[in-house]
Amino acid sequence: MTAIIDPLDADAGLLREPAIAPPADETGSMTRRSMLHHVGVGAATVIVAGIGAGSYRVFDNGVLDAGHGSAYDPWTNWRNDPTSLGTVAAAILAANPHNTQPWIFHVTADTVDLFSDPSRRAGTLDALEREHHIGLGCALENLVLAALARGFQPDVILLPDVTDPTHVATVRLTAGNKVPSSLYDAIGDRHSNRGPYTATTVPADVLSTLGSVTAGLDGVDIRWFTTPADRAALGALVIDATQAIVDDVEQSNDSYTWLRMARDDIDTHRDGLTLDTQGLSPVILALAKILPATSRTAGDSFWLNQTRTVHTATAAAYGVITVADPADPTLRLVGGRLLQRIHLAATVAGLGLQHMNQITERVDRDTQLGQPSTFGPKMEALVAQPGRHALSTFRIGHPVRAGRLSPRRPVSQVTR
Template sequence: MKPTEPQTKLSRRSFLKVSGAALLLLSGGGLYRAVDQGVFSTSKGPAYEPWAIHAVNQADLSDKAPERLVHYAILASNAHNTQPWLFRVHADRIELYADLSKNIGTMDPYFREMNISLGCAIENLCLAAQAHGFEPNVKLLDGDIDQAKVATIDLSPSSPHSSPLFHMITKRHTHRGAYDSNKPVSVALLNEMSTLSDHASSAKLLLHTDQQMKEQLGSLIVQATEAIVHDADQARDSHRWYRHSQDDIHRFKDGTTLDATGNSTLVRVFGKMLSISEKSSNAYWLKSTKEVHIPTASAYGSIVLATRSKAQLLEAGRLWQRIHLWATSKGIALHPLNQVNERLDREQQMNLTPHFGDALRSIVGGHGEHVFLFRMGYARDQALPSPRRSADEVQLQ
């Protein structure tokens, strides 16, 4: 059965109602609040400058300072937009550290998502290094899972080589909105995506395109989202990264925002004008998962590992970043849906019945240990950027 297409068009009557409500909200003090909440300054201001200043041009690529590479590393995909990275830059190497203060608590008790996020930064850094005339040699440090120093990237002089993926770094954004259910990702592109796994890496990509498997995964994702919403600790730890006010966005320069949810302009305007509680935010997340994310997914992808060590989680991150950059170059939208893994980790932490753990093991079979899940499709509109801390703010002296 074909998934029901989400309702995206307003009737004339609904449009008039919405327009009238908008005028009421914007009248009097509402106009002041609209300005204060950034209704008229979407994706603008200090928190978004890192995306704008990295236009790829010859002057940029001629800058051989290793510090320049950090500017690209910070634009990597990362869990809950926590940006859990710190860099120490030397003349011939860059050291990467986990910023343990950015852990998501009960949403990531074993630092799975944190280390995957750090792997994404490594991939961006290596692509930037090659484009700027360095040959990167990555050494992953496979110590304790929460060890602060995670990698050293040695840099030796080389001929500049700009990968097509490098040029996608400033264009890549997570798209959390509806995808076009009438436009599936082609088999040829799925086959090309499946080749992105590095044969030397332990991280491997599995694609799920069978309708029965898609329905099974969709149901599992909804169940996991419901479980998180009804788990007071996880609900709190997830919501505390939501940045609603304009002041918070530009003060923290991290976290999730209403603009990055993939909603229509009208929904985002109303959302910014209203106060959003943890309960209402989580209820909306669950509703979007059920009515938008699952029904419009063209296919799903999983990243699996031989074992879930820190070094292999970093490799998983490198693979995810590579996949996302490649997909951006093909016009394919991607969206991590890691609720099932977040519940698996919670089951282990609390010694609960392994409902989600057993389900994931059944799905991947003997291919390895499941650590990451995402959906894909063709988006109907452009994804908006998330806030970013600047390169200067994440460098250690």
């Protein structure tokens, strides 16, 4: 079995002059990182597989069947079930931090209760569980849209049990009219897009339409960063925060825990961050899968480099969700609902979106360690909205290539 991949593909050249350091692998063997460095320099055509160990890794790591298999089935069957359980099938497709899928659902014919799963926290990377709660808010938004589309009138009660902080929401479902929506229809097409975006700007009226989806969501707002100076300043702070995370061994370790490099790991866990979702060109992606798995530090270098040369370099605009108090669990949940809405609206508009929370991850880490905040005051100066603080950050733009599916645990595994 042979697959021929042409690196002259439109943007394979993106990594032709990477800033990553040359191979420093102690064994001297070629790693994914070093291949990413060297690839494209001379080759006109790369032939993947064919014989020997290469073909084993092609199959082992899903080079030829990315986005297929049971770990990806939830993306195809989420509309099928018209009952209350069907709302969960839509909820689990939401954006969520590090694809930890931090949720548990209790479902009856006329209620869905959403719980946090504490075993799915991201440790020091999400030191104050901010993103954990935002991700639950994202799932709640999909659930509400799915309830409306199925003819339920959803009544959302946030944090209904003061004695149980893991009980995030109760959604009561009463009979109503079916309310389909373009946002609902976009649930299965929304993916994080970590690839390059084109130089085309996103017009102000498009951003303002995206930011206007706040109906019923109190206490959350959005601040757009669109001018070159604004974008450069925020991008530089994101890069500095990425470096700080990479330099913090505990944060780096807690991030690495959620990387799923091998297809077996994806099929077993059905969660975490995969190579498919890193926004790489087809040829780089295929090579990255075939070569031996990268180490934590090499992965960090790759991430830092992508942040510098792709994510911040090609961001057409940034959005920052702001709130009065980022520690308030209600505002985190409502902010998550807004983020998910914006991401769905961006999908409808054909825009790519990538969450980029390195700055607030460092803000919370400093708080956890009881040390002066390096990034908090700088971020507040950029947001420049008295009394408001950054809850969550993302970049947006016209993507060069489509985002790819990330794995999901099935409904049966997250319902009790």
